[in-house]
Amino acid sequence: MFLARLAGIAVFDPAGDQVGRVRDVVVALWSGAGRPRVLGLVVDVPPRRAVFLPITRVTTFDSKAVIFDGRLNMRRFSQRPAETLAIAEMLDRHVRGPDGEEYVVIDVGMEPVRGREWRITKVAVKRLARARRAGGVGRRRAETLILDWDEIHGLHVAAEQQGAVGLINAFEKLKPADLASVIHELSPKRRGEVAAALDDERLADILEELPEDDQVEILGKLDADRAADVLEVMSPDDAADLLGELPPEQRERLLALMEPEEAAPVRRLLSYADDTAGGLMTTEPVILQPDATVAEALAQIRNPDLNPALAAQVYVCRPPTETPTGRYLGTVHFQRLLRDPPSTMIGAIVDPALSPLRPSMSLHTVAGHLATYNLVSAAVVDEDGHMLGAVTIDDVLDHVLPEDWRDAVLDDGEPAGSTEFDSEAESLRGGR
Structure with missing residues (x-):
């Protein structure tokens, strides 16, 4: 089983319920200890919490799923000094092969050795292309090989510089928020390497x-x-x-x-100050002229790259429609767009009764406005009636939640799993 293929695969309990997705594989990469032992998986479970799943709890590995026996300790995963993350830290490393040539690691493979114990046994590598020599020898094309673990040298030595192509490819299908969670857990050095490659x-x-x-x-x-x-x-x-x-x-x-x-x-x-409507707003909401049709408005908010909060309504303004706009006329919510014929001009169905925000309004006032009118977004208009932007609920939450909310995890009571399981997991990882 090659480990990069596990990245992002769904993890299911015996009842068929998905509990999370594989982020990485924890390996005991100790110098001189033979083939590394696989300790377990790092699994991302909602809401963006990484937990440790011992390899002995995994019952099935499949190309599309990992199934475990149902017991999972929800304590947040913390990497220990003797542990290596196979995907985050082993891929893209430069190593030496049995022929003395330099290779780059593109994947590592594990095999069961007895019971549910797994060891790293194979390393997929790509031979680095040779530069053209002065004597006329041509450049050799990069070559991919599968080598035994014992045939490669250099993975036990800390890498001064490491690429990130393999790691990025492994997590290619992750959403930005999920990949951000992965990158946040990397070392500062590795974060810089990944950022340089993206x-x-x-x-x-x-x-x-x-x-x-x-x-x-x-x-x-x-x-x-x-x-x-x-x-x-x-x-x-x-x-x-x-x-x-x-x-x-x-x-x-x-x-x-x-x-x-x-x-x-x-x-x-x-x-604008950070805690005002002007400091919270985005300058790129969906803005249309009053003679635009419902069909045109629906086409605009169907854009898959549009923030869902911004896609919930369109703002109607006189030209120009780039912020700061001409005179702000009102808002049309998407539910109203769904109720009217496609040929209807949106200028005829604006909601003029909803007062816009002023850029100097405080965060508290903005939050109260959204809550009072059950809005996910609201226009910000200056004293002359020009629309400057829109405040969305996600930006409000970003400012009212604690500063470290992205790092926080929800901890509802005691971690799942029995005492026997906790002891086994700690023993497997060399608990201290």
Whole structure:
């Protein structure tokens, strides 16, 4: 069983209920101890909590599912010094083969040795292509091989520099929030390597889901031009929040490197206090002119890349429709769009009775407004009636929850599992 193929696979209990998905595989990679012993799986269970599932509790490995015996300790997983995460830390390592050639690890394979004990026995590697030599010998194409564990050298030695292509490929299908959870648990060094290997759009999506400390750390490891490119891809409100955490000199340097049309809305957002409607809003809601039809409005909110809170309504304004807009006319909620004929002009069905927010309104006032009118988003309009943006419920929650809410886990009582199980799990991992 090759371990990278397990990443993201669903984990089921004996009743067929899914309890989570595989994040990684815990291995005891001790130098001189022979083939490494597989200790268990790291499983992500809702809400974004990583727990340890001992390998002895797994009853079935399949290409699409992992089934265990039903007992799972819900204590949050914490990696120990003697443990290695196979996917996060072994993939992309440079090693030496039996021929002395240098290879890069693309996967590792485990096999059962007795009962439910598993050991790492195989390593899938890719031979690094040789550069063209002065004597005229051509470049050799990269070659993929399956080697025995005993044939490779270098995995017991800490890597000074490590790629991240294999890790990224293993988690390719994860949603940004789930991949952010994986990256958050990596070492700072490994986080930097993964960030360097991600494309700008994927990295921007992940940064928006990470705690502020991780965001600042990762952005600081990118060169200034790359950091500016990533900020341009982020939504303006998230980019403003991140830049607001940086020293003024660094913030201004990055804004200067951004394209002027991308930097302008971010600068506007930075001019407002964090805990006001202006500081909370996004400058990219769905805005249409009053002569647009219901059909056009529905086409806009069907965009799968649109935040669900922003897709819940369209805002109707006189041109221009880029923020700050012409005169704000009102809001049309998606339920109203579903009730009217497609040819209806949205200017005729706006809800003018719902008062917009002002940019200076406090966080408390904004939260009360959304709660009072059962809204997931609300327009922010200046004193002259121009729409500046919209505040969404997710941004409000982000500010009213504790600062470390992304790290927090829900702990409802005692961890699941019997005392016998807890003792066995600790014994298997070399409990202390």
